[in-house]
Amino acid sequence: MAITARDRIRAKLKEGDTTVRVLLAHPMHTGRGKDENGELIPAQFIQDIRCWRNGNEVMAIKCGTATARNPYFSFQLAGGAVGDKIMIRWVDNLGAKGVTETELR
Structure with a gap:
């Protein structure tokens, strides 16, 4: 199954982090x-x-089946500078992959 929707990412520098x-x-x-026919939908999760x-x-x-659809994550990294490149990559149990990146503002 191909994932056609786009991931979204934002990164901001705030108080040095x-x-x-x-x-x-x-x-x-x-x-x-x-599904609508009562058949089990095969597991597919990040x-x-x-x-x-x-x-x-x-x-x-590391995630599992308990993570919600279209998961949202927010986290802080120590330090950083305007213009730093932040990249996120995910892989699911069926081998589908996604990559998204941004620059720190």
């Missing part, structure tokens, strides 16, 4: 839900999310 907000477009099926600042990995998150 970087605040990153990201909304990932993903259905996050648990494998327990049913397993791994990673964040890089200027090419250096700064964070990794």
Whole structure:
């Protein structure tokens, strides 16, 4: 199944630290839900999310079936400078991938 929606990301410098907000477009099926015909929808969920600042990995998150559809994450990174490149990459259990990036403002 292809994921066609776009992920969204924002990063701001506030009081010397970087605040990153990201909304990932993903259905996050648990494998327990049913479609309109009563058939089980196969599990499809994000397993791994990673964040890089200027090419250096700064964070990794492991997810499972309990994470909501179109998950939203907000987190802070120590330090940062205007113009830093922030990149998020995710991979789901079926091998689908997404990448989004922004510059720190």
